[in-house]
Amino acid sequence: MVTPRILTGFMELLPEDQILFNDMLDTIRGVYEAFGFLPLDTPTIELSEVLLAKAGGETEKQIYRFQKGDHDLSLRFDLTVPLARYVAQHENDLTFPFKRYQTSKVFRGERPQKGRFREFYQCDIDVIGQEALPLYYDAEMPSVIYHVFKKLDFGPFTIRLNNRKVLNGFFKALGLSEQITDVLRTIDKLDKIGEENVRKELESLGISADKIDQILELIHIQGTTDEILAKVAALPIEDETFKEGTAELSEVVSQMRLLGMPDDSFEVDLTIARGLDYYTGTVYETRLDNYPQLGSVCSGGRYDNLTGFYTKKQMPGIGISIGLTRLFSQLLDAGVIGAKRKTLISTLVIPMSDAQMPAALQAAAAFRDAGIRTDIYPLVKGMKQKMKYASRIGVPFIVLIGEEEAKEGKVALKNMETSDQQVVSLEEAVLAVKGER
């Protein structure tokens, strides 16, 4: 006998939680599809040579990598590398801009800790262009995020956006291009370590007090979105990349508004850098206003070239990702997640005794034919136990069939919420439940 158990760092849910998880997954998928993203489902296992073409360092250590037969194999650790491989491999069969979504599990064998998983769902969308990709997609991404989190209904949220060109150009103008990675990494810690420590770290990088003041001035720009955009544009920075970035940021905000996003759903945040050596334009983070401790629940940005490791062609793209397993787990812990359902059925058919099973079967068939999710309670138990079962699973309607009802071709339909009960024909019962849903 073996003790039944799973590994730590893997999420496995009871049915009532799995129902909620699937609801979230369906909501996300529905919004992605509403924006024209196409489904993709790449293999879980790929050749290490292909999957790890780019990887190295920390990423590589986390990979589930193994030998099978003659093959050196790895489990995917994200959905971006498989997308790059897919686009390079199938370029001639795809229509560009190529918009795809993928909601799949990815695997990282890291030391498990609270909120970290070794196996978790990522819900990604990306748009890939050939050579160029219109700025429209920089506005489409936050619009998708907006619709997803409005539908998920976890209260107010804020999408923060920035443009890496603003930061890159700014630091170039200050003559700090060489140190940009270090400076951005330090700025990124502002929330965690505070301004004084950021200043100290910047000093230790050999940056003059004068320049540090300018850096802090930039990242402290505040006000309404339009005020922030005006202040940034008014900075005395003579650099083409900087000007391009501020112009893009303005245009993206303008398009986001045209797409129907209210101003309180987003803000320009000049401190956001994200993925230091990856993103090259607009970048995003998303916070749930009431649960700041969750950090960013949806992030992403624009990159210049997705497929560099697989093809010589330049393929720019933009994408966002929701780490759904982590988000779900945190919301569950925070008690944010909606009412749990122990069943997906609307109607439970209960024969009073075994003699009414034939009538119960016919009743269940009629309900199912009408598109109503229906189950039968077939155990030989007392009426009290049967009712207790119905209460426990929380089914909205029960259909009771006793000797009398079966003889007359009727059923007793009970609304479990109101406790209303009426003896009606099977057809009437089906219509009543259909009307109530």
Place this chain on the structure above:
Amino acid sequence: MVTPRILTGFMELLPEDQILFNDMLDTIRGVYEAFGFLPLDTPTIELSEVLLAKAGGETEKQIYRFQKGDHDLSLRFDLTVPLARYVAQHENDLTFPFKRYQTSKVFRGERPQKGRFREFYQCDIDVIGQEALPLYYDAEMPSVIYHVFKKLDFGPFTIRLNNRKVLNGFFKALGLSEQITDVLRTIDKLDKIGEENVRKELESLGISADKIDQILELIHIQGTTDEILAKVAALPIEDETFKEGTAELSEVVSQMRLLGMPDDSFEVDLTIARGLDYYTGTVYETRLDNYPQLGSVCSGGRYDNLTGFYTKKQMPGIGISIGLTRLFSQLLDAGVIGAKRKTLISTLVIPMSDAQMPAALQAAAAFRDAGIRTDIYPLVKGMKQKMKYASRIGVPFIVLIGEEEAKEGKVALKNMETSDQQVVSLEEAVLAVKGER
């Protein structure tokens, strides 16, 4: 640069095929949920000690098994073992009979050949009881299969059913209990090697000609379902298991009919044994009448004890499985699968020039707010190329916005199928598309 490629034996689809695959998966999931099955999603990776408690021989060789840190890990090779582990582990938190569905990928590192995959979807349902499980579920399984394949719409199909007790009891009565596994394995080959070879194989097992005649008489019983049931019941076999099996078979058929299954959707087939050391009662196979070469597309049966390796409690169950990756791949090869769609959107908004982008964004937002899947064509291209794109992806409606339309707050709505085009207000366009869907 690395050549982008995947391993043989792994299915990866282009978006138009992925859409069809997802349609099938959604259909199956919808029917499973309509019958009250609850969703489950177990980890892809489990501890080898737990996952392989039962495995051995051929199965074990196919496992993707590897070491990570201190752990001996394996990828799941089916959904039944994880279910057994789950039920044993969470028994106290589950409501019984426990009905679950799982539609997940499983992994078998076998030598790939046509129609065999190393990574494939299984779509399983099982009902697990505590100590006992009503016979109703033996009728529910084929009813689920019936609804799934009616909805999948691949033409007529036949669900074949049998009961292992009929076979077991029959062979016991013939004094062939010791050889039952060998005999059943031989009978299982009837379709492949023909009656003469079956007879020879049975002879080589040391079975007398007289008994071989009786065996062949049993498996050759033909007629309508009721005739077959009557002939089996009339056989001069004095064995309790045999009588129990024939009674169960009759009752299950009766309940299947009450659940609305027409007689041409199923047949009793006494040659079906399946899973020789696993199934103990009703067993099923499903054939697509027009594509017999596909073999069984949905199989399963009843088993006495699911969780023997994890708990001392007796947990009988019944389940069926659809190997969706294989089925999809075969149907695709056979040209059976429906019209391909290159997009999921209903409406494509096309600004005539960049100046109409603001109006296009507002139009797309209005369509999306109305629940209509909508995309924008944002590339700066000639009108001819824009229309060519719309034709290529096969979108049902396009919304054209030129200078004139933008000025008047109108759009040109074109039905791509009928080529009807009319200039209307945005609200009218939204209503028109909504009405057409």
